[in-house]
Structure formats: structure tokens, C-alpha cells
Amino acid sequence: MDSGFTRQAYEEALKELFRRFPSVQRDGFLGGAYKPGLERMREFDKLLGKPSEKLRCIHVAGTNGKGSVANMLASVLSANGYKTGLYTSPHLLDFRERMVMAPGPVAIPEEWVWDFLKRYESSARELDLSFFEITTGMAFSWFAESGAQWAVIECGLGGRLDSTNIITPELGIITSIGLDHCALLGNSRGEIAAEKAGIFKKGVPALCGSYDEETAPVFLEKAAAAGCPLSFADARPAFPFEEAVFARMDLQAPPQRQNLHTVLCALEILGMGESLSKEESLEALRNTASRMAFHGRWERLGENPTVIADIGHNPAALKENFSRIQAPCTIVYGIMADKDLDSIIPLMPRGARYIFVAPDSPRSLPAQELLERFRRSRSEEACCAPSVADGVRLALKEEKNFIYIGGSAFVVAEALPALGKSSLV
Numbered sequence: 001m002d003s004g005f006t007r008q009a010y011e012e013a014l015k016e017l018f019r020r021f022p023s024v025q026r027d028g029f030l031g032g033a034y035k036p037g038l039e040r041m042r043e044f045d046k047l048l049g050k051p052s053e054k055l056r057c058i059h060v061a062g063t064n065g066k067g068s069v070a071n072m073l074a075s076v077l078s079a080n081g082y083k084t085g086l087y088t089s090p091h092l093l094d095f096r097e098r099m100v101m102a103p104g105p106v107a108i109p110e111e112w113v114w115d116f117l118k119r120y121e122s123s124a125r126e127l128d129l130s131f132f133e134i135t136t137g138m139a140f141s142w143f144a145e146s147g148a149q150w151a152v153i154e155c156g157l158g159g160r161l162d163s164t165n166i167i168t169p170e171l172g173i174i175t176s177i178g179l180d181h182c183a184l185l186g187n188s189r190g191e192i193a194a195e196k197a198g199i200f201k202k203g204v205p206a207l208c209g210s211y212d213e214e215t216a217p218v219f220l221e222k223a224a225a226a227g228c229p230l231s232f233a234d235a236r237p238a239f240p241f242e243e244a245v246f247a248r249m250d251l252q253a254p255p256q257r258q259n260l261h262t263v264l265c266a267l268e269i270l271g272m273g274e275s276l277s278k279e280e281s282l283e284a285l286r287n288t289a290s291r292m293a294f295h296g297r298w299e300r301l302g303e304n305p306t307v308i309a310d311i312g313h314n315p316a317a318l319k320e321n322f323s324r325i326q327a328p329c330t331i332v333y334g335i336m337a338d339k340d341l342d343s344i345i346p347l348m349p350r351g352a353r354y355i356f357v358a359p360d361s362p363r364s365l366p367a368q369e370l371l372e373r374f375r376r377s378r379s380e381e382a383c384c385a386p387s388v389a390d391g392v393r394l395a396l397k398e399e400k401n402f403i404y405i406g407g408s409a410f411v412v413a414e415a416l417p418a419l420g421k422s423s424l425v
Helices: 007-020 039-047 066-079 110-126 131-145 189-199 216-226 242-247 255-269 279-286 288-292 315-322 341-347 367-375 388-398 409-418
Strands: 057-061 084-087 099-102 150-154 171-174 206-208 230-232 299-302 306-310 330-333 353-356 382-384 402-406
Touching (some): 007 110, 039 131, 057 189, 066 099, 066 255, 066 279, 084 131, 110 131, 171 189, 189 216, 206 216, 206 255, 216 230, 242 279, 279 288, 306 409, 330 388, 330 409, 353 367, 353 388, 367 382, 388 402, 388 409
Parallel strands (some): 057 150, 057 171, 084 150, 171 206, 306 402, 353 382
Antiparallel strands (some): 084 099
16 A cells, blocks of 8 residues: 555545545435446446456345345354455445444455545546445455455445446345335336346346235346346245344344345355354344444434434335334434425324434435424424434433434434444444
């Protein structure tokens, strides 16, 4: 690496990355943040020495559950002696959460990030890359250079045109299909399924988390066209140890039951069935969140009162979360302006007290507007807080029973420091 690295140089390089290359996480789908298509990514990968072709990958797509499945896979693979790279998005507190190596997990070094950005900044501009294309190339390069024996790669958005789709994996997984990012992926679950099925590749086994009447025909058609064997996890029998593992998992939201089964089926398809009953594998599944520093999925962050944070943001995820909440409680809630609030408000728990917030993002729906729209159809006690941190402090001051913090990854990210979490890697 070039000399001249300092922590300040790293921080300045990151600021420049976010300034020059808008990200969907921060800026939504405007200003070039979202650039569908694979040609730019293929050119960048070629410039980098085609690291994508040096990796043995598992590709994970889906509306909900893909982060959990990806982390479980990385946890089990690393517990069985494989050096495993994990690429996910978005990050909560630290950019380097996106790229980690297990066991550990070990986040991509700051100096490596700085050197990569310095080396390829002009090329990124010439190729007109998006933020996500740059970080995808960074992940592939670091995993390959570090000698990763497996790389678990989470799709950023959709599948067919996602930057990660230049890989030819050992297995493609679609966890679930719900209505999210409809303006880009389609207005029905069938249309969205077709986009995500774009990760299917000739001869590469594909696994879908569940079979349902709206999406299964799409998956079957796309798999036949691609020439890949397709199976559905919920059509495969449960493993003898599955219930006992789930009962002790540190990822305890109800959807994790299906995610666990999907992971077990995936590993069986990959020929690792015999290793699944090993205590190392079971322990890795039970402790995925702690082993992988995986945060924001029905995460318990406090006691007396109980504080739960979850990044779920679309109707399907929020329906699951809200069904677990009983009044009396306080909900600290914020949302991005492009989300389907009209479908979410009827799902919000009755009898709860609400504190509405707007995280520091140009995509956020103003808290006052959120409050006004809520009051059109709901009569629960509700107010606004000037910031997420203020909302959390207000909830902690007045609630003695249960606090839920969510609606967006941004809300959870800003709540973590207010609850004493300063770093996740």
C-alpha cells in the first residue's frame, strides 16, 4: 500500500466518496445514486483484475431476510473452518460494517479502504460508477486479496440489474418477496419476483425461501429459462435439530424461523449436510448476531424498560414486528418519504404511545408530517421529537414497560449512540 495513511486521511476519503458518489442509503434514487445495469460493474471488475471470478460465492437476494440469511451462512461457514467474506448493506454506524471477514468478524481495515479509494478514484469517475458499484468492487477485491474461501454476497437492490450480479455463485438464494422499492422493481409481488430471479444462472442451484401462488410460477419460469435447478425451502423437511436451535438463537424474531430453515437447506444443497449437526455449526447458528456483530434485527438494547430496535421498514416486515408489541408501550418511529405510509399506519399497534422522529437524511419524512398523517385515522397519544436521540431520551424518561425503535435503518443508526452503542465493528 502507499504510505501516507492517517485516520484523518481515511475519514476525508470517506467523506469524498459520499460527496462525489451519492448513495441510495443516504440520497435515495435521485442524483445518480441508483444506476441499474452491469456493464459499468463488469468494466470496473476487469480493471481490478476480475476479483469476482476468484471468489467462491453464495448470492443472497430478497425483500426481507436476506441480511439475516447472509449472516447466518457466514457464521456457519466460518465455524467450519472456512475463511468467509461477508458483503452486506446498509451500514448503521461504520462504513466498514459492509465488508467483514469471519471468523472474527474482522472489518475491512481503514488503511485498505483509504488506499483503494485513492487508487481508483479517477477510474470511478471515468466509468461513472455509483457508490454501490465502488463498494462492491472494493469488497470483491478485499475478499480475493485476503484469500477468502467463501464469500457471501447480499444483493443491494433487486437482483437482475444489481451490481453484485456479475458473479457466478455456487448457489443463489431468494429469501422472500414483498412490496418494496415498487417504482424500480414493479408494483406486484410477481413483478418483483421476476427482478430478483435475475440472479438465477445456468447450472447454478437456486433456492427460494417459500412457495406461494403469486411468486412460485415466476420463479419456476425464470429457473427453466435460465437452466438452473430450483427448490423451495419450505417444501423440504425440517431438520431434526432445527427447533432446538431456533429456541436458543440470539436472532429471535418470528421470521428468523424461516430464515434458519432456508440456511440449513442452502448448506445441504452445497453438500455440507453432514457438518450441520456438528456442535460448532449449531453454536454458530444460535449465536449469529454476536458472532457476526449483526445488529438491528429485533435487537434488545435495554432492560427496565425493555428496549427493542429493528430496521424493518416495509409493510411485510413491520406487520411482523408490530404483531409482537402489546400496549402499554412507547414506539419511537420514523420513516423515509418514499415508503408506503398509508399501508403502514393501519398496522401500527393500538393503544401505544408514539414519538415520531425524522432521522438526518434527505429522504426522511418530516416528523410533523408523519404525525399529521397518523392523526387522520388514529387517536393514540402521539408527539414529535426534534431528533431520534431526543425521541429515545424522551421514551426512556417516561416509559416503564416496553420501547420499540424502528421504521428505518436510519432511525436505528441514530438511536444506537443514544443508547450507549458507539461502534459495531
